[in-house]
Amino acid sequence: xxxxxxxxxxxxxxxxxxxxxxxxxxxxxxxxxxxxxxxxxxxxxxxxxxxxxxxxxxxxxxxxxxxxxxxxxxxxxxxxxxxxxxxxxxxxxxxxxxxxxxxxxxxxxxxxxxxxxxxxxxxxxxxxxxxxxxxxxxxxxxxxxxxxxxxxxxxxxxxxxxxxxxxxxxxxxxxxxxxxxxxxxxxxxxxxxxxxxxxxxxxxxxxxxxxxxxxxxxxxxxxxxxxxxxxxxxxxxxxxxxxxxxxxxxxxxxxxxxxxxxxxxxxxxxxxxxxxxxxxxxxxxxxxxxxxxxxxxxxxxxxxxxxxxxxxxxxxxxxxxxxxxxxxxxxxxxxxxxxxxxxxxxxxxxxxxxxxxxxxxxxxxxxxxxxxxxxxxxxxxxxxxxxxxxxxxxxxxxxxxxxxxx
Numbered sequence: 042x043x044x045x046x047x048x049x050x051x052x053x054x055x056x057x058x059x060x061x062x063x064x065x066x067x068x069x070x071x072x073x074x075x076x077x078x079x080x081x082x083x084x085x086x087x088x089x090x091x092x093x094x095x096x097x098x099x100x101x102x103x104x105x106x107x108x109x110x111x112x113x114x115x116x117x118x119x120x121x122x123x124x125x126x127x128x129x130x131x132x133x134x135x136x137x138x139x140x141x142x143x144x145x146x147x148x149x150x151x152x153x154x155x156x157x158x159x160x161x162x163x164x165x166x167x168x169x170x171x172x173x174x175x176x177x178x179x180x181x182x183x184x185x186x187x188x189x190x191x192x193x194x195x196x197x198x199x200x201x202x203x204x205x206x207x208x209x210x211x212x213x214x215x216x217x218x219x220x221x222x223x224x225x226x227x228x229x230x231x232x233x234x235x236x237x238x239x240x241x242x243x244x245x246x247x248x249x250x251x252x253x254x255x256x257x258x259x260x261x262x263x264x265x266x267x268x269x270x271x272x273x274x275x276x277x278x279x280x281x282x283x284x285x286x287x288x289x290x291x292x293x294x295x296x297x298x299x300x301x302x303x304x305x306x307x308x309x310x311x312x313x314x315x316x317x318x319x320x321x322x323x324x325x326x327x328x329x330x331x332x333x334x335x336x337x338x339x340x341x342x343x344x345x346x347x348x349x350x351x352x353x354x355x356x357x358x359x360x361x362x363x364x365x366x367x368x369x370x371x372x373x374x375x376x377x378x379x380x381x382x383x384x385x386x387x388x389x390x391x392x393x394x395x396x397x398x399x400x401x402x403x404x405x406x407x408x409x410x411x412x413x414x415x416x417x418x419x420x421x422x423x424x425x426x427x428x429x430x431x432x433x434x435x436x437x438x439x440x441x442x443x444x445x446x447x
Contacts, residue, residue, distance in 0.1 A: 042159060042307035044211070045075045045117070048266035048290030048299045049124065052082035052103025056293055058116055060300060072302065073312055074156055075117045078266035078290065079124025079165065079215030083141045085109045086375045087384035089128040092181060094188045102375050108142040110374035115144035118156065118314060122148050123165030124215040124267060129191040130181040131372075132165070134392040136408055137324060137399075140368035146314050148213070150177075151198035153205060153320035155363070157312035159305055162258070162320075163213035164202060167267065168248035169193040174339070176332030180409070182386035197332050199250045200343060202258070204323050209260040210305060216267045218255045219247035221287055225274030234270055255285065262303065265289045271298035315363040321402065322351035328404045357401065366397040 045064075047057055061072050083105050084090050090100055107113040121141075123132050135141065138149030148154065153162040172193040179191035222230060222241050231238040240246035255263060259278045263285050274287040291297040326347045332338035371390045389409045399406050 042073045042157060042305050042310070042312065043070055044159075044303050044305060045072050046264050046288070046290060046301045046303065047075060047077045047293070049080035049126075049269065049292035050077045050082060050121065051080050051126065051292055052084060052101070052105050053293040054108060054115070055104040055113075057300070060293075061117060064300075064302070070302075072117055073310065075119045076161065076211070076213060076264070077119065077121035078213050078264050079122050080126045080266065080292070081105075081121040081123065081141075081147075082126060082128065083109070083121075083131055083145075083147070084128045084375075085131060085372050087381045088372070088387045089131055091384060092128050092130040092183060092188065092387050093126055094129075094192070095126050102377075105142070106375040108145060109370070111143070115142065117144075118312070119145045120148055120154065120156070120161060120163075120314065121145070122163040122213050122215060123150070123192060125167045125189075125192050127192060129179075129183065129188070130387040130389070133179075133181070133191070133408060134371060134390055135395060136177075137395060139365060139392065139394040139398065143368050146365070150195075151202050153202075153209065153317040154365075155315045155317050157310065158308045159210045159312075160208070160317065161211045161213070162202065162205065162209045162260070164194060164198065164251065164254065165215065166192040166194045167216045168250055170249075173250070174337045176334045176336060176338050178333060178335045181389055194248065194250055195332070195338070196250070197327070197330075197338055199254065200340070201323050201327050202254055203343075204327075204345065204347065205258060205319060207319050209258055211262045211264065212254070212258060212260040213264050214248065214251045214254075215265065216251060217247040217265045217272075217289055218251040218263070218287075219249045220244055220252055221247055221255075221265075221274050221276075222272070224276050224287065225272055230270070230272055234268070237268075259283050260285055262305075263287045266292070269297075314365060316358065316365060318354055318358060318363075319347075319351065321354045321358075322347045325350045325354060325402045325404060328402075328407075331407055333407060333410045354402075361401065366394045366401075369393040 045061055065072060084102060085106055108115055135147045136150050138147055138152045141147045148163040150165045172190050174196050179187040227241050231241055237246060269292050271291055272289040276285040288301060291299040293299045326345050330340055371392050
């Protein structure tokens with residue numbers, strides 16, 4: 042199976058798909074799957090565009106809307122995670138994962154799916170410690186604080202991924218695992234990106250939660266983006282343990298290293314994206330403690346037994362199959378012949394895919410819970426403490442985000 046890996050998409054689907062077509066023609070190969078490591082920018086219309094945290098000069102529709110509207114169809118099955126420049130209102134509709142457009146699948150804020158017999162996991166967003174233990178309290182329309190904090194990684198989602206026990210083949214994160222530079226040519230990195238030198242030397246470059254997941258999951262491949270450069274590394278997990286090949290990739294620009302193709306042994310095709318049994322069991326088990334407020338999320342026992350849930354999920358999958366629910370439009374697509382100069386503020390919309398997914402798992406729909414509703418919820422096995430931090434003070438995102446000025 043040939044899998045193309047892309048760094049930061051920044052909404053340039055047309056260009057990336059065109060590059061893959063040319064690669065296929067030049068090399069005489071067939072690409073089976075495209076995976077993207079964040080900053081995908083699944084922007085459907087002008088209202089979505091207001092939910093993307095970017096400077097105004099970069100606030101452009103780009104090309105995702107064509108695939109959402111049906112004007113174009115993704116020529117390759119595509120799986121992506123979120124970064125720190127996303128239409129966060131739309132991704133929140135698909136918190137658990139789902140089709141953002143036909144043949145384009147969002148892995149969710151955290152998730153695992155299967156493509157053929159290849160198991161792919163991912164974590165959306167970037168790490169900011171002051172928000173890490175908060176619940177997912179942000180709801181559209183966003184203010185200048187929540188438009189940033191909405192994409193900050195939460196302990197809850199990492200904890201779910203820490204419960205994955207079966208081997209993964211590929212894992213994606215947007216920001217790099219903390220300390221990953223120690224396993225590659227960091228000298229070349231700081232020669233090309235001098236502003237990384239202090240963070241590399243102080244071992245502060247990257248995400249601590251991602252590093253914990255790397256040490257726990259030990260996948261053969263780990264891909265990241267965010268810092269807009271190519272950086273390979275090889276991690277040996279213990280003297281006789283498995284090896285992880287890490288690769289960070291750039292954003293889609295001419296002459297930049299934004300694309301890599303890997304070949305993974307697999308069963309014969311055709312391949313399709315399917316739900317993962319273990320991940321559905323984890324999702325079902327953890328939904329009762331889903332934190333949706335400003336309150337600090339803690340749980341008395343961070344090791345939950347999912348075996349009963351797994352047996353339950355297995356019987357459901359055997360009866361209904363593992364194919365994700367069908368794509369449904371939930372907002373009008375951008376119309377270039379009728380641009381909207383003053384778009385309405387985005388509000389939360391219940392996505393039928395998400396509703397069907399939760400009904401399948403026999404779980405309540407909580408994504409539109411208000412802060413007060415969340416505070417009143419009695420979550421079994423969890424406890425709420427005092428609010429953790431004030432989001433009115435926002436630390437800057439990674440220095441390399443300034444690269445967006447190019």
